[in-house]
Amino acid sequence: MKYINKKLTIERVSVQAIANKYNTPTYCYSFNKLKENIINFKNNFKSFSPLICFAIKSNTNVNLIREIKKFGLGADVVSKGELMTAIKAGINPEKIVFSGVGKTTDEISYAIDKKILLINAESKSEVFEINRVAKLKKKKVFIGIRINPNTDAKTLTQISTGKKENKFGVNNKTLIELVNYCKNSKNIKLKCLSVHIGSQILDYRPYEKMLKVLDKILNIIDHKFEFIDLGGGMGISYDDKTKKLNYKKYNIAIKKFLKKHYSKIIFEPGRSIIGNTGILISKIVYIKKSERKNFVILDAAMNDLMRPALYGAVHRTLPSIKKNKKTKKIYELVGPICESTDKFSTLKNFQELKEKEIVVMSDVGAYGMSLSSNYNVRPKALEILIKGSKIKIIRKRQKYSDLI
DSSP, X not given: OEEETTEEEEXXXXXXXXHHHXXXXXXXXXXXXXXXXXXXXXHHTTTXXXXXXXXXXXXXXXXXXXXXXXXXXXXXXXXXXXXXXXXXXXXXXXXXXXXXXOOOHHHHHHHHHTTOSEEEEOSXXXXXXXXXXXXXXXXXXXXXXXXXXXXXXXXXXXXXXXXXXXXXXXXXXXXXXHHHHXXXXXXXXEEEEEOOOBSSBOOSHHHHHXXXXXXXXXXXXOOOOSEEXXXXXXXXXXXXXXXXXXXXXXXXXXXXXXXXXXXXXXXXXXHHHHGGGEEEEEEEEEEEEOSSOEEEEESOOTTTOOHHHHHOOOOOEEESBOOSOBOSOOEEEEOSXXXXXXXXXXXXXXXXXXXXXXXXXXXXXXXXXXGOOOGGGOOOOEEEEEETTEEEEEEOOOOXXXXX
């Protein structure tokens, strides 16, 4: 995004024009930024050509996934619904990995029928259930086992997934038992060792530690894995101050690992592919002055963008029309929902805001719309994709008739 003649634009379309034509709140994505992110991700790891499986959980819009598929990416899914979405988008089942701790019998059965690349199991019970279902279907199923490396990802507690206290993966003892179990099974073949330590990771050192843990495990296990799934979690910068992940050093650590344990690497990126492609356009409904604050009440709410209420996340706020003069007023951007946590950010040294003006919350492409809800019986927002000067509706705005 950039300002042209003081008008905020996404590619070659002004945000104000989008708001005028399509109303608000509206999610808007940049195709060129999406393309740039995918190319950069591939280039960061081109020396070993990993299989890149886009994490569907980060953005479930089937039309966006169709665009992602055109660049050769597969999909990481964590539910039957996500698997159905990936298949509907045209993702090759041989590039789909099914993760998650609680796969039901129905989900396992569906995944087997669709002949996906891998089902990554996370417990003894799940491996036993996959084996049972595969036996009933008289099929051989390829699986992975996710380990818990007890590695601190140095990220928010709510999105850390690689420590002992987290529900994900198995310990070394259980892994060894499951390796032996799989060797004696006629219906499952163990192809992958999987790990995922968290989300929004900006420090390469937890990844280095994770790889060292994998190295130790592989040294004591008598099994050759065709795939090593390193998960995703690569973070993005939500402000100008945050340091970006050093991909070069992460790449060096992986190449060092592969010299000793060569397998095909799988990545499951979501945020790093889609995060900074999206904005949420909202209109100021009212500005309410209290004794201590100036509440800027938007037509977007926590049901549209949950991350601030859920994690305390802050998204940069930008005006659609730039003014030169700043104000000393302190603004608190809030939504209309009856929850005190329905707020987005506090603005200081910002330009004067007025009712009916348009503001934008940036970097909402990941875990924005996918975490949205109909709380307070509020219809979900419109989603559009921008390619240059072309605008395409990729998901219609919900109507009240869809809900009631």
